[in-house]
Amino acid sequence: MSGASGDGWVEGPEGARYWGRFGAAGLLVVSPDGEVLLQHRATWSHFGGTWGLPGGARHEDESPLEAAVREAGEEAGVPADVLDVRATSVLDLGYWSYTTVIADASRRFEPVVSDPESIALAWVPIGEVDALPLHPRFGEAWPSLRARL
Secondary structure (H helix, E strand, C coil), X not given: CCCCCCCCEEECCCCCEEECECEEEEEEEECCCCEEEEEXXXXXXXXXXXXXXXXXXXXXXCCHHHHHXXXXXXXXXXXXXXXXXXXXXXXXXXXXXXXXXXXXXXCCCCCCCCCCCEEEEEEEEXXXXXXXXXXXXXXXXXXXXXXXX
């Protein structure tokens, strides 16, 4: 894909920092068995040691959907051809946004840890997600996302 990388931090008016100069996106993929694919973040990463969605910075010329699918493929080996997009949920701060793309997987696949940002990847039953130490922003969004599943 051409265009500038979205890597880099955006700082908000209150000093909070967000990854992705052009925003960010993540993929909430649901298996046919009612599980969601979660990423256990490396301890050195932002909010390391927590669980969240595979995702990351958008490139300048990417849609949130394209970014979420690309990042999930890069970080977790998610095959794009098994995804059926159900909905999106957008956190828009005015100066930065994060889009969660919710997609159903036509089949359960084995995720692959393919970059150093992940300690592990796991299919987690929807009812067990709350028991994990969640990335703070994902934890805030989870009740609303879960209701959409």
